[in-house]
Amino acid sequence: MEPLRDLPLGFGMALFENERAAQNFEAMDHIAQQTVLQEARAVRSKNDMRALVRRIGGEADG
Known part of the structure; x- marks a missing residue:
């Protein structure tokens, strides 16, 4: 994956605000990262x- 270039903008900004999530994403293998990126591209709201x-x-969602 090209660093930062392949990240949807909102996803990249949200990762920037959550260091643990950024570290976990970086530690994922390529296939897991691609799965997350597909999910991020489908998201339609900031929340x-x-x-x-x-x-x-x-983190627990809630």
Whole structure:
């Protein structure tokens, strides 16, 4: 994956705000990253994007 270039803008911004999620995303293998990116591209709201990133960071959603 090309660093940052392949990230949807909202996803990249949300990752920037959540260090643990960014570290977890970086540690994923290519296939897992692509799966997350597909999910991020389908997100249609800021709140849903933040929930996705919290999940990647291992945080409870709520």
